[in-house]
Amino acid sequence: MFRLTSVNGVPCYKVTSFEETGLVDHCITTRMGGVSGGCYSSLNLRFNCDDERANVVENFRIAAETAGAGTDQLVLSRQVHEAEVVSVGKAECGNGVLRENAFESADGLITDEPGVALVTLYADCVPLLFLDKRTGAVASVHSGWKGTVKRIGAGAVRRLCEDYGSRPEDILCAIGPSIQEDHFEVGDDVAEIFIKEFGSDTAVLYGSRYHVNMQRAIIKQLMAEGVPEGNIENSGLCTYCCSDVFFSHRKTSGRRGNFAAIIMKR
Numbered sequence: 001m002f003r004l005t006s007v008n009g010v011p012c013y014k015v016t017s018f019e020e021t022g023l024v025d026h027c028i029t030t031r032m033g034g035v036s037g038g039c040y041s042s043l044n045l046r047f048n049c050d051d052e053r054a055n056v057v058e059n060f061r062i063a064a065e066t067a068g069a070g071t072d073q074l075v076l077s078r079q080v081h082e083a084e085v086v087s088v089g090k091a092e093c094g095n096g097v098l099r100e101n102a103f104e105s106a107d108g109l110i111t112d113e114p115g116v117a118l119v120t121l122y123a124d125c126v127p128l129l130f131l132d133k134r135t136g137a138v139a140s141v142h143s144g145w146k147g148t149v150k151r152i153g154a155g156a157v158r159r160l161c162e163d164y165g166s167r168p169e170d171i172l173c174a175i176g177p178s179i180q181e182d183h184f185e186v187g188d189d190v191a192e193i194f195i196k197e198f199g200s201d202t203a204v205l206y207g208s209r210y211h212v213n214m215q216r217a218i219i220k221q222l223m224a225e226g227v228p229e230g231n232i233e234n235s236g237l238c239t240y241c242c243s244d245v246f247f248s249h250r251k252t253s254g255r256r257g258n259f260a261a262i263i264m265k266r
């Protein structure tokens with residue numbers, strides 16, 4: 001279950017199955033509780049935009065605290081809609097927040113080191129958080145439609161197994177707030193890719209236009225890696241429908257900030 005809660009008055013979502021392990025600190029932020037204004041109101045975690053850098057830095061401090069981490073523990077992704085999953089540790093802490101982002105391509109981050117807070121950013125694309133309930137290894141993965149087609153979620157599971165000795169049956173996955181089928185209209189070319197890769201129930205006709213169900217395609221690719229369906233928690237929260245709670249690229253024609261999915265092994 002995704003549970004809406006608040007930390008120091010800042011609203012956020014937490015995943016109950018993750019909390020029950022006692023192994024991690026984590027959260028998915030909303031757009032509420034930050035210091036930015038206008039279309040970035042208010043907890044904007046997007047640097048490359050018209051928002052003031054000082055606002056975004058302060059928002060990262062707030063987001064880190066909400067997740068149960070310090071700003072100096074954050075490791076920021078470099079999201080380029082590829083399927084690269086990068087293994088990080090203490091040496092990468094501060095990347096992209098307190099200093100330049102050293103990654104060229106890092107849509108997914110994994111670690112089994114305690115105290116390393118993995119951060120990925122969103123405004124309609126799909127947040128995937130992973131936790132090995134046996135070892136405490138974690139991953140934070142950005143799966144937009146391109147990353148979904150490139151199976152970055154499946155790639156993260158494989159990397160957890162190869163790098164940290166995880167077993168698929170021990171891996172919990174949370175699918176965060178993202179644009180859902182009701183609002184994710186796509187061109188026929190994109191629909192055809194999903195039908196070919198994941199089956200006809202991942203691209204559905206709404207009248208004459210196709211809508212893609214990325215979350216369903218992700219669940220299928222995770223199950224194909226051996227992750228039990230019961231380990232996968234799908235929030236069902238639509239960023240477009242809930243654009244007052246989350247940033248949505250489509251709803252705002254791109255005038256928006258980013259919210260974050262953050263996870264850290266204790």
Ligand SMILES: [Zn+2]
Pocket residue numbers: 180182183238239240241
């Ligand atoms: Zn919707």
